[in-house]
Amino acid sequence: xxxxxxxxxxxxxxxxxxxxxxxxxxxxxxxxxxxxxxxxxxxxxxxxxxxxxxxxxxxxxxxxxxxxxxxxxxxxxxxxxxxxxxxxxxxxxxxxxxxxxxxxxxxxxxxxxxxxxxxxxxxxxxxxxxxxxxxxxxxxxxxxxxxxxxxxxxxxxxxxxxxxxxxxxxxxxxxxxxxxxxxxxxxxxxxxxxxxxxxxxxxxxxxxxxxxxxxxxxxxxxxxxxxxxxxxxxxxxxxxxxxxxxxxxxxxxxxxxxxxxxxxxxxxxxxxxxxxxxxxxxxxxxxxxxxxxxxxx
Amino acid sequence: xxxxxxxxxxxxxxxxxxxxxxxxxxxxxxxxxxxxxxxxxxxxxxxxxxxxxxxxxxxxxxxxxxxxxxxxxxxxxxxxxxxxxxxxxxxxxxxxxxxxxxxxxxxxxxxxxxxxxxxxxxxxxxxxxxxxxxxxxxxxxxxxxxxxxxxxxxxxxxxxxxxxxxxxxxxxxxxxxxxxxxxxxxxxxxxxxxxxxxxxxxxxxxxxxxxxxxxxxxxxxxxxxxxxxxxxxxxxxxxxxxxx
Ligand SMILES: Nc1ncnc2c1ncn2[C@@H]1O[C@H](COP(=O)(O)OP(=O)(O)O)[C@@H](O)[C@H]1O
Ligand SMILES: [Mg+2]
Numbered sequence: 001x002x003x004x005x006x007x008x009x010x011x012x013x014x015x016x017x018x019x020x021x022x023x024x025x026x027x028x029x030x031x032x033x034x035x036x037x038x039x040x041x042x043x044x045x046x047x048x049x050x051x052x053x054x055x056x057x058x059x060x061x062x063x064x065x066x067x068x069x070x071x072x073x074x075x076x077x078x079x080x081x082x083x084x085x086x087x088x089x090x091x092x093x094x095x096x097x098x099x100x101x102x103x104x105x106x107x108x109x110x111x112x113x114x115x116x117x118x119x120x121x122x123x124x125x126x127x128x129x130x131x132x133x134x135x136x137x138x139x140x141x142x143x144x145x146x147x148x149x150x151x152x153x154x155x156x157x158x159x160x161x162x163x164x165x166x167x168x169x170x171x172x173x174x175x176x177x178x179x180x181x182x183x184x185x186x187x188x189x190x191x192x193x194x195x196x197x198x199x200x201x202x203x204x205x206x207x208x209x210x211x212x213x214x215x216x217x218x219x220x221x222x223x224x225x226x227x228x229x230x231x232x233x234x235x236x237x238x239x240x241x242x243x244x245x246x247x248x249x250x251x252x253x254x255x256x257x258x259x260x261x262x263x264x265x266x267x268x269x270x271x272x273x274x275x276x277x278x279x280x281x282x283x284x285x286x287x288x289x290x291x292x293x294x295x296x297x
Numbered sequence: 298x299x300x301x302x303x304x305x306x307x308x309x310x311x312x313x314x315x316x317x318x319x320x321x322x323x324x325x326x327x328x329x330x331x332x333x334x335x336x337x338x339x340x341x342x343x344x345x346x347x348x349x350x351x352x353x354x355x356x357x358x359x360x361x362x363x364x365x366x367x368x369x370x371x372x373x374x375x376x377x378x379x380x381x382x383x384x385x386x387x388x389x390x391x392x393x394x395x396x397x398x399x400x401x402x403x404x405x406x407x408x409x410x411x412x413x414x415x416x417x418x419x420x421x422x423x424x425x426x427x428x429x430x431x432x433x434x435x436x437x438x439x440x441x442x443x444x445x446x447x448x449x450x451x452x453x454x455x456x457x458x459x460x461x462x463x464x465x466x467x468x469x470x471x472x473x474x475x476x477x478x479x480x481x482x483x484x485x486x487x488x489x490x491x492x493x494x495x496x497x498x499x500x501x502x503x504x505x506x507x508x509x510x511x512x513x514x515x516x517x518x519x520x521x522x523x524x525x526x527x528x529x530x531x532x533x534x535x536x537x538x539x540x541x
Binding site: 163169173178180181 | 345347366367368371372376377379383385386387388392395396397399400401402444448
């Protein structure tokens with residue numbers, strides 16, 4: 001039952017969820033804000049692929065790259081326009097702002113494009129399969145694993161070896177003290193939103209390619225998954241987010257093969273039970289270590 | 298070099314500092330004394346920009362810096378070692394020092410300054426690649442001071458550097474302050490351990506409930522102020538009790 005096919009698909013799903021959770025935790029780490037607009041960056045990148053793909057003459061790799069960068073840009077813009085003005089206000093103001101941004105972006109595409117789903121074109125490799133040692137694996141899943149390895153490596157280098165990365169880690173722990181070192185608050189916060197949006201963009205490519213369509217509510221499921229994964233793994237560190245993503249992927253795939261066919265539609269309910277158990281018995285997640293709760297002032 | 302005039306600062310509705318004026322001249326070692334809750338930390342926070350003054354002015358070399366952000370003020374040359382040290386526990390000693398140099402980074406100078414810090418604090422060289430959180434209290438205080446010095450501050454502000462340290466470690470920190478001052482660093486020192494501080498400083502200010510109570514040389518202060526009242530009522534100075 002646990003064969004190569006299962007292993008590769010689980011690692012792939014876990015990778016996707018790890019990137020997803022990482023994008024959410026990046027911002028949470030600095031602002032202590034669960035950004036409810038995070039799913040919308042994914043949705044927006046989907047629309048970017050829809051629009052660019054619709055032109056017909058834009059090469060697909062340009063489309064995908066542009067969509068990823070666009071998600072980062074939108075994330076950065078929401079920081080500038082919506083979050084920055086209320087940053088020093090209460091936590092509630094920040095949360096309400098993130099809801100407002102989410103609703104705004106959903107309604108924006110609903111009005112300018114359509115309330116209904118739109119088909120997004122993907123290159124054929126996204127729907128092809130490969131046979132490795134007898135296991136049939138979608139190429140898409142291998143691309144996810146590859147992208148995740150590259151991104152996690154890059155992010156690790158950025159966070160450990162660059163001054164900006166070190167400053168971001170410091171700011172997640174002690175924001176005010178980091179400013180006392182001369183690190184501009186806005187620089188750190190903008191950088192986290194850009195990285196968060198970039199991750200959302202990469203996730204979007206793979207998420208949207210599953211159904212090859214996008215609608216205004218495309219972002220809600222990934223937001224929920226990211227949230228659950230961070231609850232499982234731990235909110236307070238990037239490692240926790242990655243672990244949570246993989247654990248979520250594993251649990252989900254295990255439930256998929258272990259539940260009897262009649263109960264498969266209750267898979268999500270089982271996931272919620274697991275989350276509730278976590279919240280009750282290990283609210284800090286699997287990975288306990290991490291930074292403190294100091295809020296940005 | 299530093300001139301604070303009629304400074305008011307508050308935490309929301311809570312007024313913590315009302316109308317403080319003080320001055321620090323180039324090369325001076327000045328103490329800001331007072332019991333717990335007198336407003337010493339608040340004053341340093343207001344000077345460093347962590348807390349925006351609601352009234353009054355903070356001038357550095359004649360330039361008004363009272364409404365600047367903390368990241369801008371450290372670039373101007375004021376470095377704060379916050380109360381409770383506040384090192385980055387998850388970062389290595391090296392990374393802590395690297396961030397300390399953020400405000401005025403220059404590759405060649407950075408190497409030089411590191412060597413200098415290793416001279417002042419040999420323990421930091423030994424612990425260079427360890428997480429800051431694994432250091433002892435005294436070592437963390439040294440790291441916090443070294444981190445602040447990495448920006449080559451014109452004015453170094455220390456907020457209760459001896460807090461919670463063993464008597465031996467307290468001695469070391471006080472010796473270090475004297476060394477730094479001899480090297481020409483201008484220092485504003487906040488201490489609850491008033492008697493100890495008065496032994497080393499040029500001048501001192503005494504704060505009580507957010508206002509200046511007294512200003513003068515250590516001799517004047519010892520003559521005119523009942524010092525027991527200054528450090529009684531402190532709750533954390535058991536470990537840094539004066540032993541003369
Ligand atoms: N973060 C804060 N929020 C509200 N009140 C505070 C805060 N920090 C200090 N205070 C209050 O401000 C006053 C001065 O505190 P502080 O400057 O920390 O005193 P000191 O450093 O001299 O012990 C005290 O009454 C204290 O309770
Ligand atoms: Mg204090």
